[in-house]
Amino acid sequence: MIDFRSLMQPHRIVMMLVFIGIVVWCAFSLQWDWIPKYAPLALQGIWTTIWLLVVTVVLGFLLAVPLGLAQAVGPWYLAAPAKAFCTIIRGTPLLLQLWLLYYGLGSLFPQFPWIRSSELWPYLRQAWPYAVLALTLSYAGYEGEVMRGAFKGVAKGQLEAAKSFGMPRLTMFRRIWLPQAIRNVLPTLGGETILQLKATPLVATITVVDIYAVSSRVRSDTFIIYEPLILLAVFYILVAGLIALAFHWLEVRVLGTDRRTS
């Protein structure tokens, strides 16, 4: 990863000392006494953010595979709706989609007695199903476009070879087409997952208590502005770094080589 010797240049040492100085100054002159009181809530918020991210990325990717496939090789009556879906999702702000689902569906559902009496109603009254739905659709829309290129990018000879062995179509898809397509777009997927992480705080606007909502709560309770925001930014930087590291590790595992050195 980062070469240790490249950090040992004089100007970088000075910058690191300045940075440490800023951290120490922050630690002593800013107000941190609110942390113990809000720590349990913050842990819950972190947990909400992480599971929202993981669940929506996994579900969104599962949805993106058929979307990409339909656009790449599907007949027009599958390709056109898939393309329209991706265009609409990519062309409108996520905040608007989220509010459309939460306020729109949320005001529509109670009008139907059979929904109100169904088993799902206790869940539909909460905010998080709408958050999961909106984030999943958003990730699927962006990823569908990526997967379209990925499916098209797999070399024809590979698929023809599989066909000439008499491989059934599903096996061919599972063993050759999908793995190669995912392999080609792993770096893009990493970037998109970080973008998805950065989209999660929007759910705070529909009353889901993620880590962003916790920091807003601290701000409105105590009137401390910068400290929670700084901690929040640090948290997101750390998670983004972890995602980048995880995808880098995955790339090395899957591709067998280090992209940066080769």
Added chain:
Amino acid sequence: MTGLLDSLGLAQSAELLSLSPPGWGGNLLRGLSHSLQIAFGAYALGLVIGLFGAYGKLYGGKVTRDLLAIYTTVIRAVPELVLILILYYVGSDIINKISAAMGGGRVEVNGVAAGIWVLGVVQGAYATEILRGAIQAVPPGQIEAAKSFGMPAFMTMRRVTIPAMMSFAVPGLANLWLIATKDTALLAVVGFNELTLETRQAASSTRAYFTFFLAAGFLYLVVTLCSGGVFARIEKWARRGQPSLKGGSR
């Protein structure tokens, strides 16, 4: 027209969306114009920051380069929503400090200016990376040739580097513009009256959520599709004289 709307059961929606009060169409369009103003301003500010940032990253000293690396990394790792809050508070704090130092009172920050400042700084980080990549893709011989003719640095930039890098930069910049238009929606969270917040106000006071959110989505989509067309033309113009990329492999 009215007969058609009646038969589709959309007469009520059309009434709600009509431009004159009691319809809310005028509010939506005002929100759209605010959104577009901020998007244009932030995009322009982002391009200026990006151009300086790219030059700093490529030709600057060691410290400049490291500082710019921190800027682009941090901005791209932190959610826009968090950055908007931080930059909003920092910006209004600085302005109030200056105003207090000059003996004035508290200043109410103009929403459009605040939005442009906040989103511009965010856009600048992305623009820096796009333009740096584009400048690096220009064959170095062209810039060296300009230098060897004794062309001043600024003229080299204006006459050689920028025209030559345009074709590499336009796809990324088109994407950035789309991000700019969509990110204006986030300003709704700090209570700025752009399209998304106007829509929510209209929707919650009439309870016609679907009508208004779908109408706003349609407006955003029109903006997106139109800018897609415009950028396709710009790209064609920037690529004039270059071999077509179709059928080529990466």
